[in-house]
Amino acid sequence: MPIANGNGAVRNSHRSMQQHAEGPAAMLAIGTANPTGVVVPQDIFAENIFRVTKSDHLTELKEKMKRICQKTGIDKRHFHLTEESLAAHPEFLDRQVPSLDSRIDMADTAVPELAQCAAIKAIAEWGRPATDITHLVFSTYSAWQAPSFDHQLAALLGLRPTVCRTILSLHGCYGGGRALHLAKQLAENNHGARVLVACSEITLVCFGGPDGGNLIGSALFGDGAGAVIVGAGPFTEGERPIFEMVSATQTTIPRTEHVLGMQVSGGGVDFHLGIQVPMLIGQNIEKCLLDAFTGFVDDPSSSWNDLFWAVHPGGRQILDNIDTELKLEPGKLAASRHVLREYGNMSGATIIFVLDELRRRRKEDGDNLLLPEWGAMLAFGPGITIEAMLLRCPGASPLNNN
Numbered sequence: 185m186p187i188a189n190g191n192g193a194v195r196n197s198h199r200s201m202q203q204h205a206e207g208p209a210a211m212l213a214i215g216t217a218n219p220t221g222v223v224v225p226q227d228i229f230a231e232n233i234f235r236v237t238k239s240d241h242l243t244e245l246k247e248k249m250k251r252i253c254q255k256t257g258i259d260k261r262h263f264h265l266t267e268e269s270l271a272a273h274p275e276f277l278d279r280q281v282p283s284l285d286s287r288i289d290m291a292d293t294a295v296p297e298l299a300q301c302a303a304i305k306a307i308a309e310w311g312r313p314a315t316d317i318t319h320l321v322f323s324t325y326s327a328w329q330a331p332s333f334d335h336q337l338a339a340l341l342g343l344r345p346t347v348c349r350t351i352l353s354l355h356g357c358y359g360g361g362r363a364l365h366l367a368k369q370l371a372e373n374n375h376g377a378r379v380l381v382a383c384s385e386i387t388l389v390c391f392g393g394p395d396g397g398n399l400i401g402s403a404l405f406g407d408g409a410g411a412v413i414v415g416a417g418p419f420t421e422g423e424r425p426i427f428e429m430v431s432a433t434q435t436t437i438p439r440t441e442h443v444l445g446m447q448v449s450g451g452g453v454d455f456h457l458g459i460q461v462p463m464l465i466g467q468n469i470e471k472c473l474l475d476a477f478t479g480f481v482d483d484p485s486s487s488w489n490d491l492f493w494a495v496h497p498g499g500r501q502i503l504d505n506i507d508t509e510l511k512l513e514p515g516k517l518a519a520s521r522h523v524l525r526e527y528g529n530m531s532g533a534t535i536i537f538v539l540d541e542l543r544r545r546r547k548e549d550g551d552n553l554l555l556p557e558w559g560a561m562l563a564f565g566p567g568i569t570i571e572a573m574l575l576r577c578p579g580a581s582p583l584n585n586n
């Protein structure tokens with residue numbers, strides 16, 4: 185029973201949850217998933233999208249789409265939307281025809297189910313029952329109703345009724361970074377908390393026939409979901425921190441709100457990716473990193489190559505500009521480029537794939553040999569907003585702080 189104290193504040197029986205945790209939060213398990221139905225190789229994407237949207241007569245636009253696809257650094261992408269479901273929803277092809285309701289109907293099942301696939305893998309790796317999860321943070325650009333996907337995912341996974349749910353909507357590509365940042369704060373401020381982060385992104389809400397404005401997004405975005413279990417010490421036997429989440433910041437680049445964004449209309453979600461996005465991110469990235477890491481790393485700017493890097497691969501040009509601005513050695517962004525190549529830009533979920541790929545490479549090479557001890561995680565999206573996190577790979581030895 186809650187008990188009011190003298191100041192009117194409330195003490196409840198879960199006293200331990202009100203205490204701070206020990207040490208920084210850490211990622212304890214990671215899972216990812218993609219729709220299995222449709223995999224489109226990038227070299228036939230232009231032919232494919234113009235055919236299925238009955239746009240073959242737009243020959244100049246199609247040639248431009250081919251040019252863009254060749255520059256993306258993407259080999260293939262996974263999609264939920266099949267040609268059969270498109271045939272059943274011809275309204276998806278024409279932005280002028282109302283289609284938001286049908287898109288929401290389809291997303292209502294597809295988004296939480298894909299999140300469930302990723303979360304089941306993360307929970308299995310974590311090794312504890314789903315009912316031990318105390319908080320859920322769900323991020324997606326497809327949430328348009330309440331109760332929402334956080335509620336559905338909690339039911340699908342059998343989380344306890346007291347799980348504290350939060351849904352982040354429309355953060356776009358920095359949604360995964362924002363969700364992890366929030367999970368860090370929740371885990372560190374609630375003793376014993378175990379936070380499930382889930383990001384599930386399915387392009388069906390923004391799918392449309394090619395027009396002058398949506399070529400870039402259409403050439404880049406793919407479908408995927410990622411899940412991470414976040415917790416801080418004391419760790420239970422069997423819990424193994426993968427990446428410690430040492431410090432985190434969010435920065436908005438001033439006067440760039442018009443450059444990158446999305447807009448809901450009766451015809452679905454339109455996105456706008458300004459041509460200046462890669463340049464703006466490149467120009468601002470070092471200052472943002474210095475703000476995030478000063479005080480935690482000695483003279484961080486002298487040592488960008490001493491870090492491992494988990495960067496959201498928003499587009500090939502963005503990765504190239506970060507390489508150039510930070511003078512990174514070849515291969516520093518290999519995990520990001522790998523994820524971009526294999527899956528495209530899955531918006532907020534992508535950063536979780538990059539973290540998973542980094543830890544896979546670390547494992548393959550024998551714990552900690554390939555990766556430096558300290559690393560940087562970066563995610564960007566509308567705002568332009570940059571989420572930065574300083575990560576640390578703990579030693580390979582088992583951790584048991586009980």
Ligand SMILES: CC(C)(COP(=O)(O)OP(=O)(O)OC[C@H]1O[C@@H](n2cnc3c(N)ncnc32)[C@H](O)[C@@H]1OP(=O)(O)O)[C@@H](O)C(=O)NCCC(=O)NCCSC(=O)/C=C/c1ccc(O)cc1
Nearest residue numbers: 251255256356357446455457458459461498499500501502
């Ligand atoms: C791979 C790209 C697309 C092309 O490579 P390139 O080296 O710049 O190649 P080119 O300079 O030869 O450009 C090819 C063509 O594309 C055109 N183009 C080149 N960027 C553009 C352009 N943003 N516009 C419109 N034409 C262009 C360019 O003008 C050119 O046209 P053309 O001369 O007719 O062949 C490259 O520019 C690139 O990586 N751009 C970054 C893309 C980008 O902003 N990504 C989003 C980052 S933020 C994020 O991840 C998600 C946000 C999000 C938001 C909403 C959501 O719903 C979900 C998510």
